[in-house]
Amino acid sequence: MAHDHDHADGGDHAPEHHHGSTDDPAHPHNAPLSDVQLRVKALESLLTERGLVDPAALDELIDTYETKVGPRNGARVVAKAWVDPEFKRRLLADATATLADLGYIGRQGEDMVVLENTPRVHNLVVCTLCSCYPWPVLGLPPVWYKSAPYRSRAVIDPRGVLREVGVDLPDDVEVRVWDSTAELRYLVLPERPPGTEGWSEDELAQLVTRDAMIGVAQVGAPGTSR
Amino acid sequence: MNGAHDLGGMHGFGPVVLEPDEPVFHAEWERRAFALTVAMGGWGQWNLDMSRHAREQMPPAEYLATSYYEHWLWGLEQLLERHGFLARAEVAERLREGAEPTRTAVPSRAGALRPADVPRLLRNRRAARLDDPVPPKFKAGDAVMARNINPTGHTRIPRYVRGRRGVVDRDHGVFVFPDTNAAGTGRKPQHVYSVAFPARELWGPDARANDAVYVDLWDDYLDPV
Numbered sequence: 389m390a391h392d393h394d395h396a397d398g399g400d401h402a403p404e405h406h407h408g409s410t411d412d413p414a415h416p417h418n419a420p421l422s423d424v425q426l427r428v429k430a431l432e433s434l435l436t437e438r439g440l441v442d443p444a445a446l447d448e449l450i451d452t453y454e455t456k457v458g459p460r461n462g463a464r465v466v467a468k469a470w471v472d473p474e475f476k477r478r479l480l481a482d483a484t485a486t487l488a489d490l491g492y493i494g495r496q497g498e499d500m501v502v503l504e505n506t507p508r509v510h511n512l513v514v515c516t517l518c519s520c521y522p523w524p525v526l527g528l529p530p531v532w533y534k535s536a537p538y539r540s541r542a543v544i545d546p547r548g549v550l551r552e553v554g555v556d557l558p559d560d561v562e563v564r565v566w567d568s569t570a571e572l573r574y575l576v577l578p579e580r581p582p583g584t585e586g587w588s589e590d591e592l593a594q595l596v597t598r599d600a601m602i603g604v605a606q607v608g609a610p611g612t613s614r
Numbered sequence: 615m616n617g618a619h620d621l622g623g624m625h626g627f628g629p630v631v632l633e634p635d636e637p638v639f640h641a642e643w644e645r646r647a648f649a650l651t652v653a654m655g656g657w658g659q660w661n662l663d664m665s666r667h668a669r670e671q672m673p674p675a676e677y678l679a680t681s682y683y684e685h686w687l688w689g690l691e692q693l694l695e696r697h698g699f700l701a702r703a704e705v706a707e708r709l710r711e712g713a714e715p716t717r718t719a720v721p722s723r724a725g726a727l728r729p730a731d732v733p734r735l736l737r738n739r740r741a742a743r744l745d746d747p748v749p750p751k752f753k754a755g756d757a758v759m760a761r762n763i764n765p766t767g768h769t770r771i772p773r774y775v776r777g778r779r780g781v782v783d784r785d786h787g788v789f790v791f792p793d794t795n796a797a798g799t800g801r802k803p804q805h806v807y808s809v810a811f812p813a814r815e816l817w818g819p820d821a822r823a824n825d826a827v828y829v830d831l832w833d834d835y836l837d838p839v
Contacts, residue, residue: 422643425642427687427709428643428646428650428687430705431690431691431700431705434700435650435694435699436720438700438723439720439722439726440722440723441650441722442726442728442729444728444729445722445726445728445731446646447649447729449648449652449653449736450645450648450649452736453638454639454645457736494736499786501786516621516774517619517620517666517770518619518666518669519682527638528638528648530636531636531640531682532630532631532632534682535627535682536621536624537629537630537631538630539621539622540622540624540625541625541627543623543774544625544774544817546825549630552629553632559822560824563813563826564810564826564827565825565826565827565828566808567622567830568830569770569771569829570786570806570831571742571806572786572808
């Protein structure tokens, strides 16, 4: 699962990133810059020279989504819903207002819907047309969510996609795929795993993964890896 | 437009690969491309639907061969040119001038996004949901058919639902209509619904009987059945 405070330096990178250069230790920063790196630098320089952007504001935007807004927000919401039935009822009835009470509002989360997974229904969220994703509760989307394999297959073969990432659903479970084609943003409320009776909200939040809140994972019982 | 971005139901792109401990950005240029797009959007010269439409106009072969932030970068360059901020030729000229462009410190103009403005910009409610008292054409439980339409401009009705029947699951209220909003011809306020399409209606008898795809669709995309 992702960590809010992870930085790219020296980190893994996705296979989709063959085109633009990445922070790959095998290609250090003194190597020639790729076309896309140069294009972005040229663009930023020109816009800065014309007074159209303040580079410090760009730094602030980046820092916000690298260190402040991320899937730990969503995990706290899920854990609270698991321990507080009244909160869960409000969350499912009016996600936007209930999340706003916790301070989770704003860009790409203006109108929220929370979908509850149960032993009978499994929800899965996709955006086939672009990459719509609930930023205030999950941060910016992972590469796989924005990439062609997931966007193409989630709607036509959701069970195949789920099997591939380790979720094998019984035949009698209903799979609901939510294609985020409008400005509604969807958060999946995963099932609370067994063996967590009496756990605190903080302990439960540690179990909740970003992928479970998109619907491509289940929350594993304590002591299991997924 | 029937572009390469409309991917739902296509085959051949390979497996979904989750990256363990994935970072938010994979390269410095991704950070800057992301932030430049958000910051320049702050000038209010284009709306979200125009941004999406700009990215969709990337030539299909190029769209499928490039990564997400390259789509953003391409879209931003189109919008900057169209709105008179910066011609794409100027970026090309800067690239010819030198490998490492220098950055000249210039005080940013009034109206440019400042660091202190960032929290407010990100927390502002944007104008997709509208208060216009437009009556709904449908209600939960109504049988509907997604129209078989093929607009050449921006649209949010995916190809895979066109001409297919579904049932309105819920009414989300009144929103801006993306087709006209992207074209700059008006907001055309109307209701958006989650419409449940049975998997078999979309994909035929090999699909599972108990699966469904829920798609958010506007009044103008739907007919009663």
